[in-house]
Amino acid sequence: MFKLFISTAALIWVALASPLKETCTVTTYDGVSDAVSSCSSIVIRGITVPANKTLTLNLTTGATLTFEGTITFTHSNWKGPLVLVSGSNVTVTGASGSVLDGLGAQYWDGLGDNGVTKPKFFRIRTTGGSLFENINLLNCPVQCVSINRANNTVLNKWTIDVSAGDSAGGKNTDGFDVSSSSNIIVQNTEVKNQDDCVALNQGSNMLFKNLTCSGGHGLSLSVGQSSSNGSANTLTNVTFTDSIVLNSRNGIHVKTHTDAGTGSIDLITYKNIQLSGITHYAVNVQQDYKNGKSTKTPTSNIPITNLLLQNITGSMSGGSNSMPVYILCGSEGCSNWAWSTVSISNGTKSNSCNFTPSGFSC
Secondary structure (H helix, E strand, O other): OOOOOOOHHHHHHHHHHOOOEEEEEEOOHHHHHHHHHHEEEEEEEOOEEOOOOOEEEEOOOOOEEEEEOEEEEOOOOOOOOOEEEEEEOOEEEEOOOOEEEOOHHHOOOOOHHHOOOOOOOEEEEEEOOEEEEOOEEEOOOOOOEEEEOOEEEEEEOOEEEOHHHHOOOOOOOOOEEEEOEEEEEEEEEEEEOOOOOEEEOOEEEEEEEEEEEEOOOOEEEEEOOOOOOHHHHEEEEEEEEEEEEEOOOEEEEEEEEOOOOOOEEEEEEEEEEEEEEEOOEEEEEEEEEEOOEEOOOOOOOOOEEEEEEEEEEEEEOOOOOOEEEEEEOOOOOEEOOEEEEEEEEOOOOOOEEOOOOEOOOO
16 A cells, blocks of 8 residues: 655645636625635725725735725725725726715815814825726725825726815825835826825825816825824925816925924926916915924924926915915025926915025015
């Protein structure tokens, strides 16, 4: 009689060598976990995510995932996120007509982060040449997309529509928040919301191209919110180009925080930005934020160097608070700025600058 002995190591190898299924279609939340771990191509169709649950999509390397129909998220007052996607060299797409609906109206109270607890919507932690395309987010409860600890990732053809919150109490509904990330591209995208269209906190090598932003606070940098020093508060080599900002509080907003140690902002370019209906500042640079608010007392703890503005044109709303350009720098906080063709009409207040960029007359 012969006996067959298979070692534990061999069993592990056989399990690891088992091929992934080619395509899995998921129509209930309970089926997501198995599909994500065992399939190379996943379709998530019309599911409802239970309360207090994240739609966790830890995709295998090279996997593809497609959203179909309407994905909804049961109301609950918690921090979220409602969706978390991670993986390397993954592709996430939305089929025609698909939407991820955050049911924001069930949360909005006009208080944003300071009201009832609201979940952040869509968090991205991908690497290795990942692509997100044709994603449609509707009615974010609070911040819409968080790109955090991501690298080498492209977002193309997104639609973020929180316009219903304009009259229903939407607040702090940032379009894209980016932190601790590098080599990021966001392009060919539309955002309608009540806060920053884009807000960058920390990272390097980013491109934002062909954006249309409406109803919010514009294309923003907000650096220095980390309690630690150095790289946690560093942002470098970022370009915004060929974009439109409409009916928003600010067009371009760069702010640093005085209460979170040191850091730096360097090599930032805004190019070919068209503005219309800006209510407060077309271009606003402030080094005076503390506890999330302007103090009118700027510091130089996070210097802003090599800020390039080229072909920034358009008009203010003509309202009583409209000022085309406002610059408030610390005594040694701003240097090597080059601006050309910064031309904004219809402001009711004159420009205010305590630092004057090369090529611009304040």
